[in-house]
Amino acid sequence: MIRLLIADDHPIVRDGLSGMFAAEPEFEVVGQAGDGAEAIRLAEALRPDVILMDLQMPGMNGLDAISALAERGVRSRVLVLTTYDTDGYVVPAIEAGATGYLLKDAPRDELLRAVRSAAEGRPVLSPSVADTLMNHVRAPRAPELLLSPRELEVLQLVASGNTNREAARHLFISEATVKTHLLNVYAKLDVSDRAAAVAEAYNRGLLKPS
Amino acid sequence: MIRLLIADDHPIVRDGLSGMFAAEPEFEVVGQAGDGAEAIRLAEALRPDVILMDLQMPGMNGLDAISALAERGVRSRVLVLTTYDTDGYVVPAIEAGATGYLLKDAPRDELLRAVRSAAEGRPVLSPSVADTLMNHVRAPRAPELLLSPRELEVLQLVASGNTNREAARHLFISEATVKTHLLNVYAKLDVSDRAAAVAEAYNRGLLKPS
DNA sequence: GGCGAGATCAACCGATCGGTGGAGGCCGGT
């Protein structure tokens, strides 16, 4: 019997998952959480075998929740279940300690197999997620794909409509430095101007809507 | 007895919804579709009272599906059920003929009430969606918020890293025209350069990742 | 039949940006 905790901010998805597992005798859904903080509370109290965790949740997000669980010594396996397969999420989730990463468009039997695997500690990846991950292990781009904190700051200011000079004033640095950071950003994102850099940052999940 | 058709690309969500309605004696789920084309086929064959329709689906998207249904004389009420409440989706969906617009984070009793209302032809809006809508009816910004097809094309090319000249060649128009379109875009999005325009377009859901 | 909106183009200006080729300092890991 595999004991499950479901963490997702959509009641519909929670109901869908618990309904799906209720029909299978080998699973038992022991709790549901609507945000990251609740997920941590319930995980500590219930010690489920597997936690199905969405990444985007109000309040504490899933990524921070995974890290927090590891710190508190909760040994439950975490299976990330989300809509996005962008670079910006997959790698951090694995690093934070997730046992698997599935997309919500997975068919139900794939989901059931994934939970069984996760319960035994075997890592699980959606095919498309595996693709994404491979492309960044195979190529030595791993470091090239992550912007430094400063570079990200500059890019955010540019995305907000600031000129190089304005961004420089916000950060208390010279315009020349801003230009240097941006040139580095262009190289890392493989683009050649600020507009494309902003677009690519959204595509990779480095910048998030609103 | 209210007959339902569920159209969503996530099997989990479909299962969740059909499970939820199966538990209620007054509803009957008569079909499920994984994309827009299938939704249209099933809607024509089954003539359900209400269609729960996701907007982002592979192949034909939900918006086009709603329009297509209206053209074919299918009288089923369409209740849009999606994750996004961005300006870019709400207004077009209503215009296309949706009876209601709900967010997936709605609690289940709100969803049940919404479907009953929709079945009777009464319009339904999530509170946050209503907010979004109000802000664009009250203000005369309504026309200002939508980019013309041509403007959107230009913006997409810019987001892909094209210069004005390159975008002009792609569209077989002059560079001057591209600049004019972009200036219109800046005015509509209330920004002052291409980078900010790209960012704002992502925020409003006018441009979508990958 | 006119009116507005969208799409198209032109010429011109100053401001900004992208690119190059440097340079130095600070920090953490080998």
Place this chain on the structure above:
DNA sequence: ACCGGCCTCCACCGATCGGTTGATCTCGCC
């Protein structure tokens, strides 16, 4: 102790962009 990554700064250049004004054409709507 050294190397590499990150952050900082400078000067210069041509290319591009943002802004302005004004113009023509087509289409759908009233």
